[in-house]
Amino acid sequence: MIHINKLIMRSQIQERVIELVRSFLNTNLKNWTVLTNPSPLISVKRKAVRMGIWWRMQPLKRALLDATIMFLRRGGVVRAVRLINMIKEIVQELLTYILSRKVVFVAYLVGKELVRRFREYLGIVNDVKYIIHLGIQWLNTPLIYRGP
Known part of the structure; x- marks a missing residue:
């Protein structure tokens, strides 16, 4: 019985840590209004691939981030609010799992x-x-x- 309680407490702690990381990222990723530079997206993707998190994401999210990186590399500018919010959510999810391991x-x-x-x-x-x-x-x- 004690072993089960310890597992429950550990999972609650892990969930709380993920909540703390998400709230930290929410406050720091607020001011994305226009995307012109692909380098932050590329660096997040590289770190996610290195840590093995990239392949655990949904294929649609991976494809959206890849397409955005290719579009920005070719000189495009992302101004659509919905698309920026979707990319922000993907980056936040990746950074949550990356930072929760640090x-x-x-x-x-x-x-x-x-x-x-x-x-x-x-x-x-x-x-x-x-x-x-x-x-x-x-x-x-x-x-x-x-x-x-």
């Missing part, structure tokens, strides 16, 4: 969440290294001892 980034997000929760005890913390330190401490704490 321990330092996950530790930073978890530490930031801890600082937000315990602001009255910790005060204002701006040191990135300390935030990562808090996140790594929390990630290394056994599930039994973690608070809600």
Whole structure:
């Protein structure tokens, strides 16, 4: 019974980490209005292929991103709002899975969440290294001892 509870808690933690990464990306990918440069899309695609995430995506999403990259390489400009939103969702999905595998980034997000929760005890913390330190401490704490 305890083993099943640990698995449930781990899956909840993984879902929470993915939520944190998505909320971080939502705030940082807001200002896409016109796409003219293919290099950010190419770099995200390369990293996804390297990490094996690219082939787990739906073929339609892969094809849309490939077609957009080819169109932008040939000098085109993407102005359609719906198409930009679709590409933004694809990039966000790829970056979510890429960044959720980076321990330092996950530790930073978890530490930031801890600082937000315990602001009255910790005060204002701006040191990135300390935030990562808090996140790594929390990630290394056994599930039994973690608070809600």
